[in-house]
Amino acid sequence: MFEAAVAMSRKWDAGEAGSEVGKGIKEKLKKPPKFVLLFSTIHYEKYGGFQKFLDAVNKELPEGTPVVGGTVAGFMNNYGCYTRGASAMAVYDDEMDVAVSVGYNAKRSPRKAVDTVISGIPNRQFKNRLVVSVISGGMVPQFMGISPKKTIQSNLIGNLLSKTFDLSLFFLQKGVAREEEILSYVITKMPNDKLISVSTEDNNEMIINYQFLSKKVVNNAIIFLVVDSNHELNLRTDHGLKPTGLTVDVTELASDKRWMRKINGKPAKQELLRLLNWPEQYVDEKIYTRSFYYPFASEKNGFLTPFISGLIWGESVYATYQLTNKKLRLLSGSGSDVISSYSKVLSDVKNPLMVFAAECGIRIGNLGSKVYLEHKQMKETVGDTPFLSVYVAGEATFSPEFGLCYGNHTVNAAVLYDQVSK
Template sequence: MGDELKAGVGLSRKWDAREAGREVTLSTLKQLDGENPKFFLLFSTIHYEKYGGFEELLNGVWDVLPEGTPLIGGTVAGFMNNYGCYTRGVAALAVSYPNMDVAIGIGNNTKREPKKAGRTASKMIKNKLGGSKFKNKFLFVVISGPTLPQSEKFGTMKVITDKKLSKLLSKLTNISTRVNQVGLGRESEVLNGLCEEMMEYALLGISSNDDNRYINHYQFYNDEVHRNSVVTLGMSTDLKIEVKTSYGLIPTGKKAKITGTENWNYIIKSLDNKPAVDVFFEKTGIAKEIINDENIHRITPFLPIGCYHKDGILHPYPVASFLGEYILVGHDIVSDEIEFFLATGESLIGAVDESLSSLPGEPRFMIISSCAGRLETLGKMVYTVKERTMEKISCPFLTLYGLGEERKEPLKPPHLLQESFNIAGFF
């Protein structure tokens, strides 16, 4: 193996799962000039669930990929790379570099026992990388994102207007999450378990997704397909690693005190001692009647709420569901005060420029995690994001659009974010 770093991104848009697995792997490895990859990241849209299945997708990958290559990945709402922007297909990123030690780990039952799942994955990586001579450490993580409970009476529980049902719906969400593992993602707890003995690591991650229906999504670990799991790539290297985060959100100056929460702080019961739903519509100025099951996740990303963690990191929250008087958000509330924000297509694209401009030079390769809500909100303007990215850099990159974005700097706490744009650049 030569001393030169080689990175490649691959793509397939074939409908047949096995053929797509073969093509994406061949196109990725071709860019490594015959060198074996140190790792292989694989991400697909949900479509292969009905066109051969994800086991067949992985079978196609392993028809080509060298035996023993560490592989993790999962399903996302869409992705972007050097070739374009896609909401159907499969993409991969692989790197060959001698000054890099790699290990992978997995933890299961992330919605039922999130901290245990994170600790299990962490232990697998620490055991394998404990003797590495390289000082710079990085984790890339894929965590099972939230799913929406479904019932004959309430459907997918996106917009429930009957305020008498608030307590019942909150209780059903809690039970469904713990018992059936359908519901809240609890990714923050997974992250805390993963990082509690790995604080020296930088981290970037994505919460898996389907096509924004919040029903089924999957994680990949070597030749296995999982649900409700965390899969993690650990890396020790001499490469410099920069993690950058931006948002593109516009503060309105309107704020409210959180006066009631439950379900691991995912449900806001009251704001300023009034029903949370009433305060949301009062502060945003939009009419309740215009939001329904079909458009809620196209409207609320333009009107996120947000609060600041004690270390100063902004946590934005697009509303996931209106449950009677209650608001369900996509991850746990981290403060007792929220602020109301606005987003526009222009401001979201500006976040891309902000993160890319803050990089200290041209990376060797990049992994980017962003919010599926931004993908849906931007629509065709997402091609402008790709153009802006390619104007700033020429290295191989892979952008993933999921249900949450995980990020961490060395010796600082991890964060689960939404409505954010996050870069891990390797120099």
């Protein structure tokens, strides 16, 4: 017998919210959950703290229940769309094995963290395996306790700071989340499994994020929830962006493979502005949001991986993912493209048992109240089937069929079906 339930709380106090979520799970599931996916907005940091929140959730659950999740910019479930509160998806199945594994210092030593995670995973007992990966998301880097702005006009300061970027990542673990490095390595270790990944964040400010590991609140970790069952499992990723026809050559790339110094043989910032026909005034603290609709993309296995210009320091432009391909395209998209990518991901979903989805946090930031259009599509597709979609700072899927799909701006769904594989 399979059961899934979605619980949530809109309470402000961390303890009250945790308790309400835990009680909600208890009320809705007839059996003790095999696992709980738990996500909350960053608010509880100021309203009692996440340990209090997690303690309250766990108090309502049977001892030893695997609870995995973390902080997100928002979430959507059967009840609505929210940028404040907490929500959980709990699952029980007669024939299901669940394991949880963790590796720390993901930003400093991603491969080591992956090795630790993988070493904690038991052999698969059922036909299919779904890995829900929760990675600590990117954080604005710090230098001597100061977080610089997303844009620095001075060439001298900008270029100098960009050259010391890796120090912040190594010593303070503040900087990019390195998901592309983590997940590319993960899939070499488990090429026959299916995976959906989310990176935790705050309210799109990228200052702090937390991860939930059963009773513990952790940071800078990679957590795997490994779910083995005989259920059919489909994973989909899309972003809805379209090529503009503009292609660029990255002609000078820093050793971290992220700082683009020169594009088309010209200083990266000036060339980017020229290509997009943007005035210099656009290089301000809203660059993250602006570049969202005009991201770069690199092509791999037929999938265009979009990434945005997260930082512009001096003449250097920062790619949120390592560049493995120096030939890039410029994409563009609109709000309606965002919505249509959602329907594309849901297009072949029919009578699922549950849906867990992950979307780029900037999508909800840009859609605002129009995010309810996504909610309408999901409700029309799955009806009352339990679903939970989280808005995060990095999201991806992997399946042997479609390979690894990640990028900024994406929507990803893991759909579980009743059909038992023979």
